[in-house]
Amino acid sequence: MDAPDGLPFCKMHGLGNDFVIIDSRGRGAVVTPALARALGDRNRGVGFDQLAEIRDAQDADFALDFWNSDGSRAGACGNASRCVSDLVMRQSGMEALRFVTARGDLQAVRRADGLVSVNMGPPQRNWQEIPLARAVDPLHLPLAGDPVAVGMGNPHCVFFVPDAGAVDVAGLGAAVETDTLFPERTNVEFASLTGPDHLRMRVWERGTGITLACGSGACATAVAAHLRGLTGRRVVMDVDGGRLEIDWREDGVWMTGPVAHVFEGRLSPEFLQALA
Numbered sequence: 001m002d003a004p005d006g007l008p009f010c011k012m013h014g015l016g017n018d019f020v021i022i023d024s025r026g027r028g029a030v031v032t033p034a035l036a037r038a039l040g041d042r043n044r045g046v047g048f049d050q051l052a053e054i055r056d057a058q059d060a061d062f063a064l065d066f067w068n069s070d071g072s073r074a075g076a077c078g079n080a081s082r083c084v085s086d087l088v089m090r091q092s093g094m095e096a097l098r099f100v101t102a103r104g105d106l107q108a109v110r111r112a113d114g115l116v117s118v119n120m121g122p123p124q125r126n127w128q129e130i131p132l133a134r135a136v137d138p139l140h141l142p143l144a145g146d147p148v149a150v151g152m153g154n155p156h157c158v159f160f161v162p163d164a165g166a167v168d169v170a171g172l173g174a175a176v177e178t179d180t181l182f183p184e185r186t187n188v189e190f191a192s193l194t195g196p197d198h199l200r201m202r203v204w205e206r207g208t209g210i211t212l213a214c215g216s217g218a219c220a221t222a223v224a225a226h227l228r229g230l231t232g233r234r235v236v237m238d239v240d241g242g243r244l245e246i247d248w249r250e251d252g253v254w255m256t257g258p259v260a261h262v263f264e265g266r267l268s269p270e271f272l273q274a275l276a
């Protein structure tokens with residue numbers, strides 16, 4: 001990549017789910033799988049759970065692409081959507097935004113308490129959309145532990161367990177991620193009911209591994225909990241990095257929580273040249 005002054009980026013996180021954000025508005029996209037892998041290396045790059053690239057959009061305020069640290073694409077990323085929305089709201093002074101992702105048009109608003117809410121869209125509930133490899137009931141997958149499959153623009157497999165804190169998330173998550181039932185692999189959530197409309201969730205993310213929070217995973221877990229009759233449509237969810245509010249409304253699954261700006265930096269020309 002020809003960038004004699006380096007490439008600016010910023011680092012943000014939502015509940016410890018951390019992101020590098022590259023703003024490519026006003027020029028072509030620059031992220032490649034090789035850049036995502038190199039930048040995602042926590043020793044030799046910057047490190048992130050997801051990389052988000054902001055791009056120009058014709059009929060929306062911006063477009064957003066997501067990458068995992070293994071260089072694969074993610075169709076949705078709830079916490080990065082909240083982080084980038086906060087960034088663009090601060091830059092523009094707007095309090096409500098529309099943006100485009102691989103799964104379609106999404107919206108973000110700043111609540112009166114300052115937290116950013118994103119409408120992640122309606123859940124995908126049939127096996128072709130999630131996607132699953134064959135016609136099975138997504139509400140009761142034919143896997144040990146009787147999990148639920150839900151799509152939020154990316155695939156999720158949600159296990160309800162007595163104590164999410166006691167689960168071997170790495171061991172089970174890695175095995176389920178690559179089960180042949182999921183042709184595009186899957187994100188894996190382990191959740192327990194800790195009170196009325198209150199859940200505790202831990203996550204293994206496709207292409208990344210254990211993370212402290214996963215916004216689309218929290219949405220998928222809330223949808224699965226409601227469909228299984230465990231909760232209403234509005235829940236509080238404790239993840240390893242903090243607390244999210246999820247509200248499955250008529251127009252989609254809304255997710256609300258905090259974001260944090262960490263630093264801005266510039267990728268050196270040497271770093272970028274080594275990728276070429």
Ligand SMILES: N[C@H](CCC[C@H](N)C(=O)O)C(=O)O
Nearest residue numbers: 074077078079154214215216
């Ligand atoms: N952390 C993200 C989800 C990343 C999902 C990604 N690992 C995938 O391959 O779908 C979130 O807040 O929704």
